[in-house]
Amino acid sequence: MFLVVYIGHNTQRMMNEQLNETIEAEVKGLGEQYSQGGIRRLIDVVERRSRQPGASLYMVTDYSGDVIAGNVAKLKGTMPRDPEIPIQIVRYLRNGADAQPQEAAVRVFVLPGGFHILIGRDISEGKRFREVIQSASRITIAVVGVLAILSWLFVGRRVMKRIDAVSETGRLIMEGDLSRRLHVTGSGDEIDRLAENVNAMLERIELLMQGLKDVSDNIAHDLKTPLTRLRNRVEAALREEPSEEGYREALEATIDESDQLIRIFNALLKIARVEAGSPDGGLERIDACEIAAEVAEFYEPVAEDEGVTFTSEICETAPVEGSRELITQALSNLVDNALKYGFPPKAEGEEDGENEKSDLHIALSVACEGKEVVLTVADNGSGIPEADHDRVLRRFVRLEESRTAPGSGLGLSLVHAVARLHRGKLELANNAPGLAVRLILPKVG
Numbered sequence: 001m002f003l004v005v006y007i008g009h010n011t012q013r014m015m016n017e018q019l020n021e022t023i024e025a026e027v028k029g030l031g032e033q034y035s036q037g038g039i040r041r042l043i044d045v046v047e048r049r050s051r052q053p054g055a056s057l058y059m060v061t062d063y064s065g066d067v068i069a070g071n072v073a074k075l076k077g078t079m080p081r082d083p084e085i086p087i088q089i090v091r092y093l094r095n096g097a098d099a100q101p102q103e104a105a106v107r108v109f110v111l112p113g114g115f116h117i118l119i120g121r122d123i124s125e126g127k128r129f130r131e132v133i134q135s136a137s138r139i140t141i142a143v144v145g146v147l148a149i150l151s152w153l154f155v156g157r158r159v160m161k162r163i164d165a166v167s168e169t170g171r172l173i174m175e176g177d178l179s180r181r182l183h184v185t186g187s188g189d190e191i192d193r194l195a196e197n198v199n200a201m202l203e204r205i206e207l208l209m210q211g212l213k214d215v216s217d218n219i220a221h222d223l224k225t226p227l228t229r230l231r232n233r234v235e236a237a238l239r240e241e242p243s244e245e246g247y248r249e250a251l252e253a254t255i256d257e258s259d260q261l262i263r264i265f266n267a268l269l270k271i272a273r274v275e276a277g278s279p280d281g282g283l284e285r286i287d288a289c290e291i292a293a294e295v296a297e298f299y300e301p302v303a304e305d306e307g308v309t310f311t312s313e314i315c316e317t318a319p320v321e322g323s324r325e326l327i328t329q330a331l332s333n334l335v336d337n338a339l340k341y342g343f344p345p346k347a348e349g350e351e352d353g354e355n356e357k358s359d360l361h362i363a364l365s366v367a368c369e370g371k372e373v374v375l376t377v378a379d380n381g382s383g384i385p386e387a388d389h390d391r392v393l394r395r396f397v398r399l400e401e402s403r404t405a406p407g408s409g410l411g412l413s414l415v416h417a418v419a420r421l422h423r424g425k426l427e428l429a430n431n432a433p434g435l436a437v438r439l440i441l442p443k444v445g
């Protein structure tokens with residue numbers, strides 16, 4: 001619309017200027033003729049020019065108003081005589097033309113002797129041009145309007161439909177079907193990207209919900225056994241012949257069992273706190289080497305008592321941002337596991353009896369690798385099959401062959417949570433034979 005109006009307006013202006021210039025030139029030319037040859041000559045020239053094809057408009061009248069020369073047969077109304085207005089618009093009839101009056105822009109001069117001379121140009125062409133511009137504007141408005149309505153119908157309705165589908169899926173998910181996902185059309189547009197992100201979020205929520213469900217299932221399952229055992233023991237003590245010795249023993253066993261339960265609860269709470277990112281004492285700048293040295297110092301006599309070889313290889317310094325208590329606990333859990341499960345696999349045909357621990361070798365090491373601090377606890381025991389590496393990190397997961405050793409399956413879960421809290425990683429690797437657990441923490445400064 002703007003373009004049509006702009007072009008129309010400017011063309012109109014240009015045409016007007018041209019018109020004025022033409023009239024100006026005619027006026028000048030005729031003026032010269034008049035001053036050279038008087039009214040006679042002027043009339044001659046007017047007559048001659050009037051007959052040329054595409055001529056301007058000329059009309060010469062005498063004092064009584066009769067037309068004495070020119071190609072204008074008649075003016076609608078009287079001859080304009082106001083010299084104040086240089087260019088005026090009049091309606092006229094051309095000599096020998098049809099009876100339709102046309103519009104013209106004219107100038108009028110009064111000459112001595114009552115003669116009037118009118119010089120002008122037809123402007124019906126400009127009028128036609130204006131009409132063309134106006135009809136172009138009307139067509140533009142109509143086409144743009146129709147296109148706008150069509151695109152509103154098409155785009156608007158399509159987008160609305162997709163948003164409707166999103167909210168419908170949202171409703172179904174709210175009703176409990178967490179496995180549902182928003183439809184992704186694959187066009188990669190904004191709604192698609194939104195759907196992808198929402199789907200990723202749902203994926204994560206579903207995973208968390210599943211984890212929560214697993215934990216509650218596990219808690220229910222794993223706490224039922226010790227509680228049942230506790231109850232049976234008390235019941236058995238009551239059934240037996242009443243004796244102080246018997247009751248005392250039963251009570252002591254009950255206390256032990258309850259302590260174990262309390263330990264499990266404490267471990268669970270600790271993991272939950274670490275996973276929520278709020279460890280006691282917060283994070284501070286500490287030296288992983290110092291912590292490892294302390295753990296090594298603590299476990300060396302324990303290992304010696306059990307006849308296990310324990311070596312440690314600790315670098316000079318490994319600064320990390322972390323919780324001293326949690327990293328100590330994590331390393332202790334790992335060494336504890338190595339001591340518990342690290343007995344070497346039995347050779348073929350060996351007697352199924354007391355496991356030999358004298359061949360067991362546990363190595364604790366701390367090293368800086370680029371921007372990471374790697375704390376490794378390795379043993380040469382039975383190891384964990386590759387397929388179970390992820391599984392053992394979950395709460396309450398204990399491998400079948402470890403069921404005889406005391407434990408609740410929470411040790412590695414805590415180490416994993418500690419690694420995540422420190423924005424680090426926990427890697428389990430085959431030590432061929434045995435297990436090597438790498439706790440990788442980001443190094444600071």
Ligand SMILES: Nc1ncnc2c1ncn2[C@@H]1O[C@H](COP(=O)(O)OP(=O)(O)OP(=O)(O)O)[C@@H](O)[C@H]1O
Nearest residue numbers: 337338341383392398399402407408409410411412
């Ligand atoms: N060094 C290891 N060698 C072989 N198996 C291991 C080793 N460390 C862990 N495992 C296996 O991984 C399981 C999970 O270990 P985790 O430390 O989480 O629990 P746990 O030691 O059984 O109990 P908790 O540590 O709570 O007392 C263990 O039951 C064991 O089967």
Ligand SMILES: [Mg+2]
Nearest residue numbers: 333337411412
């Ligand atoms: Mg353990």
